[in-house]
Amino acid sequence: SQKIEQNSEALNIQEGKTATLTCNYTNYSPAYLQWYRQDPGRGPVFLLLIRENEKEKRKERLKVTFDTTLKQSLFHITASQPADSATYLCARLSGTYKYIFGTGTRLKVLA
Amino acid sequence: DAGVIQSPRHEVTEMGQEVTLRCKPISGHNSLFWYRQTMMRGLELLIYFNNNVPIDDSGMPEDRFSAKMPNASFSTLKIQPSEPRDSAVYFCASSLAVQGGLETQYFGPGTRLLVL
Numbered sequence: 001s002q003k004i005e006q007n008s009e010a011l012n013i014q015e016g017k018t019a020t021l022t023c024n025y026t027n028y029s030p031a032y033l034q035w036y037r038q039d040p041g042r043g044p045v046f047l048l049l050i051r052e053n054e055k056e057k058r059k060e061r062l063k064v065t066f067d068t069t070l071k072q073s074l075f076h077i078t079a080s081q082p083a084d085s086a087t088y089l090c091a092r093l094s095g096t097y098k099y100i101f102g103t104g105t106r107l108k109v110l111a
Numbered sequence: 112d113a114g115v116i117q118s119p120r121h122e123v124t125e126m127g128q129e130v131t132l133r134c135k136p137i138s139g140h141n142s143l144f145w146y147r148q149t150m151m152r153g154l155e156l157l158i159y160f161n162n163n164v165p166i167d168d169s170g171m172p173e174d175r176f177s178a179k180m181p182n183a184s185f186s187t188l189k190i191q192p193s194e195p196r197d198s199a200v201y202f203c204a205s206s207l208a209v210q211g212g213l214e215t216q217y218f219g220p221g222t223r224l225l226v227l
Contacts, residue, residue, distance in 0.1 A: 032213065043202050043218030044154070089154065097142065097208065098167065099216070103153035
């Protein structure tokens with residue numbers, strides 16, 4: 001099956017540090033991988049998309065890397081803030097329109 | 112733009128009752144997705160519409176679930192009869208499909224369903 005796995009344990013970090021979240025996938029490399037943020041009681045919000053031929057993508061304090069050899073994507077938030085506390089979901093493209101989502105990793109940034 | 116609108120936001124019903132969830136996608140978007148989210152299984156795609164036509168309903172759990180999109184601005188997801196295991200948060204998302212896989216999905220706020 002085309003599984004996508006995220007660490008289900010919550011990640012707690014101190015304000016100002018870099019948060020790193022991991023997304024692992026199996027069986028084949030997706031052409032695209034997306035990262036979303038989800039706050040309690042709300043729907044996911046798109047953050048970044050990275051293509052399989054891109055090693056790295058940046059947006060402000062966010063950085064996503066894509067390692068097709070390790071079958072892994074890393075999501076980094078630099079200079080983290082308490083407002084960054086949320087659940088972060090990764091999703092891999094399966095086919096031409098269908099994204100398979102991971103279960104998400106809950107991040108808590110401590111002041 | 113108001114974003115994707117879903118109603119109701121919360122629904123509590125008894126087992127065996129019919130439940131109808133509603134979605135208004137973002138104007139101009141041509142793709143609509145219904146998802147279900149639970150702690151155990153995460154976010155699962157139930158059905159995908161493109162230009163109001165159901166393209167992939169392989170995620171619909173069983174015949175008790177049905178979805179329609181009568182026009183570009185409205186979709187429903189119906190569960191009849193409902194069961195306690197249907198309790199979850201149901202999200203509707205829309206996107207403008209230009210090149211497969213590249214489009215951003217915009218999610219609604221979700222409907223939290225509890226079946227007693």
